[in-house]
Amino acid sequence: MNSYQLQELIKNIQSMMRCPSCGASYTENQIHFLGQLDMAALIQLDCQSCGLPVMATIVVSDKNQVQAPKLMSDISTEEMRDVKNHDPVSSDHIVDVHSFLKDFDGNFEQAFK
Numbered sequence: 745m746n747s748y749q750l751q752e753l754i755k756n757i758q759s760m761m762r763c764p765s766c767g768a769s770y771t772e773n774q775i776h777f778l779g780q781l782d783m784a785a786l787i788q789l790d791c792q793s794c795g796l797p798v799m800a801t802i803v804v805s806d807k808n809q810v811q812a813p814k815l816m817s818d819i820s821t822e823e824m825r826d827v828k829n830h831d832p833v834s835s836d837h838i839v840d841v842h843s844f845l846k847d848f849d850g851n852f853e854q855a856f857k
């Protein structure tokens with residue numbers, strides 16, 4: 745993904761995504777691009793209103809079209825708040841997510857069973 749695509753991706757996220765907890769929209773500063781694996785971009789969103797951190801994977805097609813983002817987790821708001829009180833994102837966690845994405849077949853429902 746080049747910087748133009750990344751800009752477009754961030755714009756798309758801003759227009760498509762709202763905080764699942766309070767419904768606030770995100771500004772560019774709250775959208776963090778963590779990395780990319782194949783066609784999936786790993787994004788962290790920090791809510792300005794309630795502070796809920798959300799991880800999302802977004803599949804970017806080669807025609808530069810962004811598909812609907814998928815939230816990484818179905819954990820509860822309470823658990824999210826709990827996570828927020830710990831260290832931000834450790835490098836160990838990033839590795840875990842990457843290996844998760846590598847083996848991931850796109851079926852989120854299955855992945856979290």
Ligand SMILES: [Zn+2]
Pocket residue numbers: 763764765766767768791792793794795796
């Ligand atoms: Zn929020």
